[in-house]
Each structure stands twice: as structure tokens, then as C-alpha cells.
Amino acid sequence: MIQFYNTLTKQKEKFESIKPNEVGLYTCGPTVYWFAHVGNLRTYIFEDLLKRVLKLNGYEVKHVMNITDVGHLTSDSDSGEDKLEKGARQEQKSVWEIAEFYTSQFLKDLKLLNIEDSTILVKATDTIKEQIELIKILEQKGYTYIITDGIYFDTSKLKKYGKLWGEKEKTELRGRIEEVKEKKNPTDFALWKFSPKNEKRQMEWVSPWGIGFPGWHTECVVMSIENLGIPFDIHCGGIDHVSIHHTNEIAQADAAYATIMSNYWMHGEFLNVKDGKMSKSLGNITTITDLKNKGISPLAYRYQCLNTHYRQKMNFSDESIEFSQNTLEKLYEKASDLKESAKTELSNIFDEYKNKFLDFVNDDLNIPSALALCWEMIKDKNLTDFEKYSLLHEFDTVFGLRIKDVSINKKSFVNKQFILKSIDDIGLPIWSAELSSIPSEVLKLIEERVKARNEKNWQIADELRDKILNNGWSIEDNDNQTFIRQIKKRDA
Ligand code: AMP
Ligand code: ZN
Numbered sequence: 001m002i003q004f005y006n007t008l009t010k011q012k013e014k015f016e017s018i019k020p021n022e023v024g025l026y027t028c029g030p031t032v033y034w035f036a037h038v039g040n041l042r043t044y045i046f047e048d049l050l051k052r053v054l055k056l057n058g059y060e061v062k063h064v065m066n067i068t069d070v071g072h073l074t075s076d077s078d079s080g081e082d083k084l085e086k087g088a089r090q091e092q093k094s095v096w097e098i099a100e101f102y103t104s105q106f107l108k109d110l111k112l113l114n115i116e117d118s119t120i121l122v123k124a125t126d127t128i129k130e131q132i133e134l135i136k137i138l139e140q141k142g143y144t145y146i147i148t149d150g151i152y153f154d155t156s157k158l159k160k161y162g163k164l165w166g167e168k169e170k171t172e173l174r175g176r177i178e179e180v181k182e183k184k185n186p187t188d189f190a191l192w193k194f195s196p197k198n199e200k201r202q203m204e205w206v207s208p209w210g211i212g213f214p215g216w217h218t219e220c221v222v223m224s225i226e227n228l229g230i231p232f233d234i235h236c237g238g239i240d241h242v243s244i245h246h247t248n249e250i251a252q253a254d255a256a257y258a259t260i261m262s263n264y265w266m267h268g269e270f271l272n273v274k275d276g277k278m279s280k281s282l283g284n285i286t287t288i289t290d291l292k293n294k295g296i297s298p299l300a301y302r303y304q305c306l307n308t309h310y311r312q313k314m315n316f317s318d319e320s321i322e323f324s325q326n327t328l329e330k331l332y333e334k335a336s337d338l339k340e341s342a343k344t345e346l347s348n349i350f351d352e353y354k355n356k357f358l359d360f361v362n363d364d365l366n367i368p369s370a371l372a373l374c375w376e377m378i379k380d381k382n383l384t385d386f387e388k389y390s391l392l393h394e395f396d397t398v399f400g401l402r403i404k405d406v407s408i409n410k411k412s413f414v415n416k417q418f419i420l421k422s423i424d425d426i427g428l429p430i431w432s433a434e435l436s437s438i439p440s441e442v443l444k445l446i447e448e449r450v451k452a453r454n455e456k457n458w459q460i461a462d463e464l465r466d467k468i469l470n471n472g473w474s475i476e477d478n479d480n481q482t483f484i485r486q487i488k489k490r491d492a
Contacts, residue, residue: 025230026224032102033087037285039271046268046310053194065118069099076192112298124219147182150193167242217248235262267406300325341385
């Protein structure tokens with residue numbers, strides 16, 4: 001049995017798909033005006049885990065995701081600038097260029113995190129006609145009104161607005177929605193915004209109500225229902241979408257089609273840093289490129305996300321990501337050791353582990369317990385190496401850590417002293433001691449440092465470490481091994 005926590009009912013529920021063996025899944029995609037930060041990406045990792053668990057249970061998953069390339073304003077109250085128009089102005093590029101560039105960067109990040117592609121990826125700007133059609137239906141049914149800056153949805157016309165809200169959202173909302181003077185109710189939201197007078201927007205379209213662009217909450221209703229029907233099975237997003245974005249999606253579908261859009265609503269918690277939520281506006285973000293520049297594998301970040309339940313807040317720091325990278329490397333080392341083992345019969349204990357794993361992941365994605373089970377399994381003396389590798393392989397269909405792509409050629413380590421670290425195109429660390437790629441002057445310094453350490457000449461060893469660092473390589477000692485990692489060159 002699979003159970004998920006459903007934000008709609010505020011409880012864990014048995015999952016039952018509408019069609020047998022098939023799941024229709026919609027996940028809100030990025031607003032492509034800047035690089036995704038690892039907080040945003042935590043949400044996509046959670047959704048990837050959900051998909052992999054459903055697949056492990058034999059479901060075929062039809063996954064639809066949108067790319068928001070228009071209509072997401074800088075303020076939740078439907079005022080402020082369009083995030084993309086603002087980005088374009090700041091970078092002195094066209095809005096279309098901005099959208100294309102950050103979409104391709106986003107897709108690269110997903111690859112590096114081993115997040116599987118969605119079945120269908122749709123841009124908001126490719127569905128303008130359909131969005132206008134939906135607004136027309138809402139208008140015909142009497143749910144809309146026009147004010148100076150656009151067409152709005154009248155939330156007081158619905159029997160029940162705010163189906164996803166608990167007490168937390170009600171309180172939060174007071175702080176988030178300011179009154180737009182002409183709105184009838186504070187919770188009313190824009191369906192279509194008129195282009196500002198005397199100003200030509202780069203993205204604007206003709207509509208029955210005037211030239212303008214759609215509000216952010218309409219695109220997801222159109223794209224999900226067009227591709228998955230109504231109702232569909234699961235709708236996901238970050239926790240911040242509960243109070244406004246998803247609430248307004250539900251309102252439009254209720255009004256237009258008199259039914260709930262999706263049976264299950266699942267939300268991933270935030271990633272925090274020491275001064276609060278990771279967010280671009282607070283200026284505290286880390287991107288995948290930042291991680292790679294520090295020699296951290298994007299998969300180490302994925303590992304960190306496996307270790308915290310998706311409904312728990314997670315903290316991100318240099319220490320937490322280093323810890324995840326070290327633990328992941330230990331896992332890769334174990335996997336490499338087990339890889340060559342000879343085939344053996346599978347025992348009952350093997351099946352027990354498989355079942356326990358399935359129980360954990362099916363219990364509202366309890367991936368942290370599944371990960372702990374994985375380590376317990378690796379240490380279990382009652383299993384053969386072959387069984388361990390087979391289980392590891394199977395568990396990794398959910399974890400997505402690319403266990404089968406890992407190979408550590410231990411023979412190529414020079415005296416087991418040096419391990420070159422860099423990150424390859426699919427996000428894996430490269431170990432093999434390709435010493436030729438370390439500049440000879442750095443190599444010489446490293447050798448001198450090893451000698452100094454062997455002679456317990458710590459002060460010289462520390463000085464040499466600084467010199468190595470100034471050459472763009474960080475060095476770290478761990479047990480009997482010295483780890484070398486290329487970093488960005490220090491500013492002079
Ligand atoms: P956006 O590109 O702003 O539409 O956000 C993309 C996704 O990232 C949404 O599902 C947000 O809920 C989610 N998100 C934004 N900030 C964070 C964070 N600090 N931690 C986790 N998810 C986040
Ligand atoms: Zn959405």
C-alpha cells in the first residue's frame with residue numbers, strides 16, 4: 001500500500017490512481033528569469049523521488065511540468081513588475097532570450113541532479129490561446145470582473161475558496177496579500193493584466209478584453225487539465241504555493257468545471273540557510289554551478305535531500321554539503337568494492353531488505369529511513385557481496401545516485417595519496433588519479449607537503465597548503481588519504 005500526505009485533507013491517505021497502473025502528475029515548474037538555486041531544486045528532487053517511487057510500484061507516470069516565461073509578478077498581490085521583463089531589462093536582453101537561456105540552464109541542472117525528464121514540458125507562452133479560453137468560461141459563468149489594470153477572479157462567488165488552507169495559511173495570507181484598491185476582495189486575483197498604457201511590453205497578446213498578458217495562476221490549470229484531464233491524480237509544488245498559487249488554481253477549476261482539479265496535493269518544505277529561507281530576494285542563494293566550482297558533486301546535494309524528509313525543513317551550509325559529499329563518496333567506494341563480486345543465490349534476508357525498503361518509501365516517501373536501511377544493509381554480515389550490490393542497485397532506482405555509473409579505479413591512486421576530484425558532465429566526482437591534469441608546479445607542492453607531513457613538519461605542511469590553495473586547489477586530509485580538489489582561483 002502507498003500512502004501520501006495530502007495537503008487537501010491534511011492527513012496521510014492511501015494512494016489510489018484514477019486509471020489502473022497509471023498516474024497523471026503535474027508539477028509547477030520554474031520561473032525562468034534567473035538561475036535556479038538549490039532551494040528551488042530541492043522541490044524538483046522531491047518530485048523526482050515521488051515519480052521514482054510510483055514507478056517502483058509499477059505505475060506508468062505521465063508527468064507534465066510548465067515553464068513560467070510570462071505573468072509571474074514580483075508581488076503576490078498581482079502588482080509589481082513581471083519577473084521576466086525585469087530580468088530582461090537588468091540584463092539588457094530580450095525577454096525571449098532570457099527565457100530561453102534560463103530554461104536551458106534549468107534543464108542542465110536537472111540532468112546534473114539526475115532528475116528524470118518530464119513527459120511533457122510546456123511553456124506558458126505556448127498556451128496563451130487556451131488560457132484566454134479558460135478566462136472566457138470563467139467570465140460566462142460570472143466569476144470575473146474588470147478593473148483598471150485587468151480582469152480579476154471574484155473569490156467571493158465561490159462556495160468555498162481556500163480548500164487547501166489550514167490555520168497556518170490563513171495567518172500567513174494576511175501578511176502576503178495587500179489590498180489592490182480596486183479589488184472587491186483581498187483574495188481576488190488577476191486572470192488577465194492589461195499592458196501598461198504608454199508602455200510597450202515585449203510579451204503581450206490580443207485578447208477579447210484588450211492587449212495584455214495572463215496572470216500567473218491560469219497557466220497551470222490549462223496545462224494540467226489539457227494534458228491529464230480533470231481530475232488528475234497528483235499535483236505538486238513547493239510549500240509556498242499552498243496559500244496562493246495552488247489555492248487560485250483550485251478556485252479556477254472549481255468555477256469552470258465544478259470539480260476538484262487533482263485528487264492529491266503534495267508540497268515540499270523549504271530549504272533554509274542560517275538567516276532563513278533560501279531565496280534570490282534575500283541574496284543568500286547557492287546554485288549548482290557554485291557547488292561545482294567548489295568541487296562538490298550536484299549528487300552530493302541530492303544525497304543531502306534524501307536524508308531529510310520532504311515535509312521537513314532542511315538546512316544548507318558549507319558543513320552540511322561537505323558532510324553529504326563525504327558520505328556519498330563512502331557509498332561510492334562501497335559500491336565499487338561490491339561491484340565485481342561473484343554471483344550467489346538470493347537469500348530470504350535479501351527479500352526482507354527489499355520489502356522493508358518498499359515499506360519505507362511507500363510510507364509518504366520516507367526516504368531518510370530507506371537511506372538508513374541502505375547503510376545497515378551494506379554492513380550486514382549475513383548478506384553476500386552480490387546480494388548487497390543487487391540491493392544497492394535496486395535502491396538506487398529511487399535514490400538516483402548513479403551507483404551503477406560509478407567506478408573507482410583504486411589502482412590508479414598514487415600510493416593511495418592523491419585523489420583528484422572534479423565533477424564530470426553528469427555530476428559524478430572523478431577520482432582516478434589523472435595526475436597529468438594537475439599542473440606540475442601544484443603536483444610538486446603536493447609532494448613536498450606529503451613529505452613534510454610524513455616528517456611531522458606541520459608548519460611547513462600548512463604553508464604548502466596555502467600555496468596550493470593560491471594555485472586554485474584545495475587540499476584536505478582524511479584518514480590516510482589526501483584529497484585534492486580544484487577550486488576557483490583565489491583573487492589576487
Ligand atoms: P519559482 O521559480 O520562483 O516559481 O520557484 C520554483 C519552485 O521552487 C517552486 O515550487 C517554489 O515553491 C520552490 N522554492 C522556492 N524557494 C524555495 C526554497 N528555499 N526551498 C524549497 N523550495 C523552494
Ligand atoms: Zn503552478
